[in-house]
Amino acid sequence: MALNSGALSDHGHRRKPRADAAVEVNRSFDDPAPGFSQLFGAPLENVGPCHPNSTAQWCAFIIDKLCSFEYTPMYCEILLNGSLEPSVDVEEGVETKVSEIADGIYRLSTYVLDIAPPVGFTFNQFLVLGDEPLMFHTGLRKMFPLNRDALSRIISPERLRWIAFGHFEADECGAMNEWLAAAPQATPAHGQTGCMVSLNDFADRPPRVLTDGEVIDLGGGKRVRFIDTPHTPHGWDAGVLYEESTRTLMCGDLFTQLGNDRAVTDSDIVGPAIAAEDMFKYSCLNPGMGATIRGLSNLAPRTLALMHGPSFTGDGAAALRSLADDYDRRVSGQASELLRSSAA
Ligand SMILES: [Fe+2]
Ligand SMILES: [Fe+2]
Known part of the structure; x- marks a missing residue:
């Protein structure tokens, strides 16, 4: 599962938060490590207590409380001509x-x-x-x-x-x-x-x-x-x-x-x-x-x-x-x- 990809790509295209991530969050975790593991499985087992404790909390925020925060991938927002297709073309002459x-x-x-x-x-x-x-x-x-x-x-x-x-x-x-x-x-x-x-x-x-x-x-x-x-x-x-x-x-x-x-x-x-x-x-x-x-x-x-x-x-x-x-x-x-x- 990509991290909240549906919700974040929704931000990218329309900048309107949408709490649509189909993820069950166990709100009881205090230690980031089990929280990470519950969400992402074995590949994350090594995320340890050295990481700020806030991380697990933020993880829950991201998945479950999108309405509280705004995330805007820059290259969607900066296109000022009405297009929302992110694109950075490197043209000739760019050095x-x-x-x-x-x-x-x-x-x-x-x-x-x-x-x-x-x-x-x-x-x-x-x-x-x-x-x-x-x-x-x-x-x-x-x-x-x-x-x-x-x-x-x-x-x-x-x-x-x-x-x-x-x-x-x-x-x-x-x-x-x-x-x-x-x-x-x-x-x-x-x-x-x-x-x-x-x-x-x-x-x-x-x-x-x-x-x-x-x-x-x-x-x-x-x-x-x-x-x-x-x-x-x-x-x-x-x-x-x-x-x-x-x-x-x-x-x-x-x-x-x-x-x-x-x-x-x-x-x-x-x-x-x-x-x-x-x-x-x-x-x-x-x-x-x-x-x-x-x-x-x-x-x-x-x-x-x-x-x-x-x-x-x-x-x-x-x-x-x-x-x-x-x-x-x-x-x-x-x-x-x-x-x-x-x-x-
Ligand atoms: Fe960035
Ligand atoms: Fe950057």
């Missing part, structure tokens, strides 16, 4: 630019004007260049040739040792198997939920399962720490990656913005992120979201590497706290609206 955004961390950026015209939209992958190079985000499958050629300007793709990403979605990991084929020594790496729910089946080679806070030592002074951020900004399996030596937080879809700014900026990234959220409504608003993002501010990152936007250098903690405040505002606003409508 992938390479920039070093922190010491030994490279941004591979592809700008697509046809998404949210006239300002367009960027898709960014990040190469962390240790002795065991790691790529964060694979890019869309259709963009693989662009990204492979861009990476080849820095290292040979065969040298890649790790393929990681924020959550299971086409732009984050659509080209995973293409990269695994191009880099025979590479291993996919992701959090417990994502591996159990998706990668154990999807990936052409077995993944390394990362617990919350687990570090991969890439050698050459580079260490990346995986941090679980379930449902933040979206995706049950969501997480971010923090490179310790450069204090670079690879934020995935957090701070998503439109347009094609410089590769590195010290300008405000919170205002553009709020505008993009207003437009796309791409986040899975949930009561823990503000706290999750605020928790990342404790890292005091010096660089915030955005998947859809520039890389920000400056007070990353302040930017994260400000974004967390905005999501708290959204969540409480949505809760008040629900209370009002249910009282009416």
Whole structure:
């Protein structure tokens, strides 16, 4: 059974929640492991207590309480011409630019004007260049040739040792198997939920399962720490990656913005992120979201590497706290609206 595929694809096509998942949820489970097992069977038995306890609760929410939350796959919402067919065509002339955004961390950026015209939209992958190079985000499958050629300007793709990403979605990991084929020594790496729910089946080679806070030592002074951020900004399996030596937080879809700014900026990234959220409504608003993002501010990152936007250098903690405040505002606003409508 695909995770709630009927209901989520319904969001994708019409954005109207529909609690139609034909799944019996045992509401008595307190420990995520038996809950996961009841829902998904043997492949999930290894999901252990290290995963935040909220996960099982959220699992139940997703399946049974769709009306409380909105999930909007981005590429359906952003088509502004009335069509709801998700599509990202890579046209001739589209190029992938390479920039070093922190010491030994490279941004591979592809700008697509046809998404949210006239300002367009960027898709960014990040190469962390240790002795065991790691790529964060694979890019869309259709963009693989662009990204492979861009990476080849820095290292040979065969040298890649790790393929990681924020959550299971086409732009984050659509080209995973293409990269695994191009880099025979590479291993996919992701959090417990994502591996159990998706990668154990999807990936052409077995993944390394990362617990919350687990570090991969890439050698050459580079260490990346995986941090679980379930449902933040979206995706049950969501997480971010923090490179310790450069204090670079690879934020995935957090701070998503439109347009094609410089590769590195010290300008405000919170205002553009709020505008993009207003437009796309791409986040899975949930009561823990503000706290999750605020928790990342404790890292005091010096660089915030955005998947859809520039890389920000400056007070990353302040930017994260400000974004967390905005999501708290959204969540409480949505809760008040629900209370009002249910009282009416
Ligand atoms: Fe996403
Ligand atoms: Fe993304």
